[in-house]
Amino acid sequence: MMRKTLFVLPGIAFILLAVFLVRGLFLDPSRIPSPLIGTPAPQFTLPDLGDPASQVTNIDWTGSPYLVNVWGTWCAGCREEHEVLLEIARENELPILGINWKDQRELALRWLAELGNPYSAVGADLEGRVAIDWGVYGAPETFLVGADGRVVWKHIGPLTLEAWRADFLPRLAGQGG
Amino acid sequence: MISRGLWLAAWLALLLPFGTALAIDSEAAFEDPAMQARYENLNRELRCLVCQNQSIADSNATLAQDLRREVREMMAEGRNDAYIRAFMTARYGDFVLYEPPLAPRTWLLWAAPGLLVMIGLLAAVLVIRRRARSLEDEPQEWRGEVDP
Numbered sequence: 437m438m439r440k441t442l443f444v445l446p447g448i449a450f451i452l453l454a455v456f457l458v459r460g461l462f463l464d465p466s467r468i469p470s471p472l473i474g475t476p477a478p479q480f481t482l483p484d485l486g487d488p489a490s491q492v493t494n495i496d497w498t499g500s501p502y503l504v505n506v507w508g509t510w511c512a513g514c515r516e517e518h519e520v521l522l523e524i525a526r527e528n529e530l531p532i533l534g535i536n537w538k539d540q541r542e543l544a545l546r547w548l549a550e551l552g553n554p555y556s557a558v559g560a561d562l563e564g565r566v567a568i569d570w571g572v573y574g575a576p577e578t579f580l581v582g583a584d585g586r587v588v589w590k591h592i593g594p595l596t597l598e599a600w601r602a603d604f605l606p607r608l609a610g611q612g613g
Numbered sequence: 614m615i616s617r618g619l620w621l622a623a624w625l626a627l628l629l630p631f632g633t634a635l636a637i638d639s640e641a642a643f644e645d646p647a648m649q650a651r652y653e654n655l656n657r658e659l660r661c662l663v664c665q666n667q668s669i670a671d672s673n674a675t676l677a678q679d680l681r682r683e684v685r686e687m688m689a690e691g692r693n694d695a696y697i698r699a700f701m702t703a704r705y706g707d708f709v710l711y712e713p714p715l716a717p718r719t720w721l722l723w724a725a726p727g728l729l730v731m732i733g734l735l736a737a738v739l740v741i742r743r744r745a746r747s748l749e750d751e752p753q754e755w756r757g758e759v760d761p
């Protein structure tokens with residue numbers, strides 16, 4: 437009896453290890469879960485991309501949900517997702533605040549003129565400080581901020597309509613917005 | 614007499630180890646060597662999140678540069694190491710630290726090596742004892758003693 441259980445143990449250990457390893461195969465290490473989810477959205481005030489004399493801030497935005505999209509003209513994935521942002525803007529679901537991350541003003545303005553502008557406002561984060569406050573480590577990243585001013589969801593990488601429908605819309609419905 | 618070129622080469626060779634240490638970070642060092650040592654230690658503890666298997670001390674990615682700047686500025690403000698680590702984990706999660714914190718959710722992680730060694734030892738003891746017992750149980754004649 438004792439002998440039998442001892443023979444079974446390595447088998448169980450192997451299966452456990454295999455389960456962990458198989459799970460590891462399907463995890464994407466480049467998608468780091470954000471500790472910001474559920475916490476109040478970091479506040480920022482940035483110079484307006486189009487008019488650096490005026491400012492863009494999210495301080496007054498509490499009360500209704502909004503998106504924060506971190507982008508740059510140097511980022512290929514941002515070009516990829518731009519059409520999706522335009523689509524969301526056309527549907528007029530909620531305002532999109534852009535953070536233009538470590539970019540050049542002229543390039544960013546030309547990008548918006550050529551591809552279309554889905555943003556309600558764009559702040560220029562030249563030094564990347566606001567991006568660090570949001571825990572951004574690679575563009576594009578998109579955050580959903582709820583009506584209570586808390587971060588509800590973070591999407592890493594180019595936004596797709598599938599991800600928008602699967603991850604954002606249900607959470608947005610929960611916001612009553 | 615040793616030529617000038619040889620002297621120069623010798624001096625450059627002496628400087629080599631310092632060259633590698635300073636190659637990535639192009640910012641001026643802290644005036645206080647203790648501060649500089651703290652700064653370098655912190656940088657080695659923090660992961661560069663875009664390059665993942667490099668610390669921000671090893672990487673010259675833009676994000677690593679920005680994070681080094683944050684560390685530098687917080688140190689200049691007189692913040693301690695715990696504050697700086699908390700600043701980073703509040704934004705990037707525990708993943709930003711090369712050494713995961715000791716917390717209830719990481720007890721298993723930290724205890725795993727010890728637990729595995731214990732399991733191995735236990736298995737070894739059981740196997741050895743059983744072998745010893747089975748030897749004792751064997752009939753006398755099998756031990757090579759010839760009956761008269």
